[in-house]
Amino acid sequence: MTGINEAAPAYAQDVTAVATKLRGHSGPIVVLSHENPDGDALGSVLGLTRALRALGKTVVAPMDVPRYLRFLPEAGELSPPLTEWPADALAAVLDVDNNDPARVAGADLTTFTGEVVNIDHHGTNARRAAALVVDPGQPATAMMVADVVDALGAPWSEAIATPLMLGLSTDTGSFRFDSVTPETFEVAARLRAHGARLGWLNDQLGQNPRAYYLLLREVLGTLEFLFGGRVVLARVDEAMLAQAGATWEDVESYVSLLRSAQGAVLAVMVKDFGDRVKLSLRSRGNVSAQNVAVALGGGGHVPAAGASIPLPYAEVWPRLEQAIAAELARAETAPS
Template sequence: MACFYPEFSQKFAALLPELRAHGRVAIVGHMRPDGDCIGAQVGLARVLSAAGVREVTCLNADHVPRRLSFLTAQTRVLHAPEFLGNPDSDFRAGDYAAIFVDCADAARCGVELQTAFPKPFAMVDHHLSNPGFATHDFLDANSAATSEILAGIFLDLGLPIDEQTAQALYTGIVTDTGQFRFPSTTPRCFAIAGELIARGAQPAEIGYELYERESLGRLRLLEAFLKTLRLECSGRFCFGFLPKGIFEATGSTVEDTEGLVDYARSIEGVEIAALVEERVEAEWRGGGVKMKASLRAKNPIYRVDKIAAKFGGGGHACAAGLTAEADREAFCAELLAAVAEQLARVEASGGATNSEETIL
């Protein structure tokens, strides 16, 4: 058996007895969870349970998206706002060792979960912008997905991977590699994916659940988004907008925004794309109207994580996100200026990168 993550595997093996002794583990994911987040949570939860950890609880600030619910049929992923502090619940955050997965920073999990778990026991992630924030960090920006890291560790250690675990981890890899199309896809991705298929992952079923269960509301949302697309920077930047109230108007939900930005990126000549969303935040997140942007690039030399960082966000070289409190027009103007500056910088450098700009 190939050794995919030798350093991480030894470290994880050393932590397992401590997790068993603690008895209770909370696996925390990020807001608006995607396939890698849910896949990593479910995969880690099932492996820890099989390895003898008495109680494992998965928590997210948002509900599991409809298209990912097939992963949670046998593993509960709880909606944190309905659970934390509930007088009818015996859950006490201080009783749990918290492991954050797929969170580029501690704040990515949301205010309530960050407050409940201010000192995470461990963190597993692959975001380029992650500064490291847990007692034990498993951070590799050269991995395509958090699920890839976890699957590699489990395979290295010979830990039990049943069909449901394999299904979850494969889903995380296939979504974060864009069905093995993104620049982050490596021979290791395929090798690990093959091992997961050998252990019961079903690519056909996963493909159906992820890409062939569109709702009419999502298609209406896509139509509305496409009507707003604008080309800037001589056609190298394309962005579209979703105003507040659009979900009610189209019969869609927040989770239906997943993947919309890729339509803007797919336009010939476009190097960077953005979906800008005017979103009314829930009261438990502080309320108010926020501007959110999802950034995508065709080539990692454009480092959209650096664009996002100017607004307090982060992510990957080819995929990043941010949230800001700003007027719509002012925000769009600032974002356009930041993108134009990045395009000019890359053009001036001839597309070269250096050691400081390790890319995915």
């Protein structure tokens, strides 16, 4: 199996630089990721946090974990959001651009005066940090964290490998997306060899509370097939949550369900908060969810992206419709 030593030289140098910065820092290390963390965010944070603690480092990992992922962290290993930075701290920002402090959760980066290391796979990353590994060609940040763990010389364990497998599996759609590379399977094999509990992860992720299904019934009542069936869109608001006894966390996986509609190349899940809207987008083929999100001030990956817009849905819809139309037109003329 290949590893970091056989990777591209520039990538290997970046991994080494990040590991050197983390290993050489004597003060506390604050490990952060993005708002509304997904499996890759949580898995990357837990994997790196546990590896650093195994090396004797003082690590603070503030994160508000969504309900569907709460099976993974151990009691007390994650903390509430920081109200102030520890003295002599180093910030490790994972799965999000550290130059977009509005998306970094757990601490206020705008007040931080120390050094930052950044591990991320978003193509919109500004690439500004004391040390960084940024590679949009990697389907999950957890893949890069696995290489950093190797470079740190941390002792591998099931406790480190399992959360990284979570990140790798969820960000590749259980290895179904075109973003999967041969190296993805090599990293998965490495993690499995280190004891990653893949079957257990899938069993935990497959369990949903009763409110999930009651809310799904409400959401499906809003379902629309647009642009000749190429776009499927659904909406959820506070009244629907109250009717089902659900929370916003129960909405997270619905967009992937919408993406499964036959003939659809773009799925849009609209979270309608009244005075603002949050969009979750998934695409297939040569249609880019990222392009639609960027046109609306958001970002993400080509197959999975999102945007938050501080306007009521009635005002957002014309802009969303225009962005979708432009992307579908581009995709029609783009080479396959």
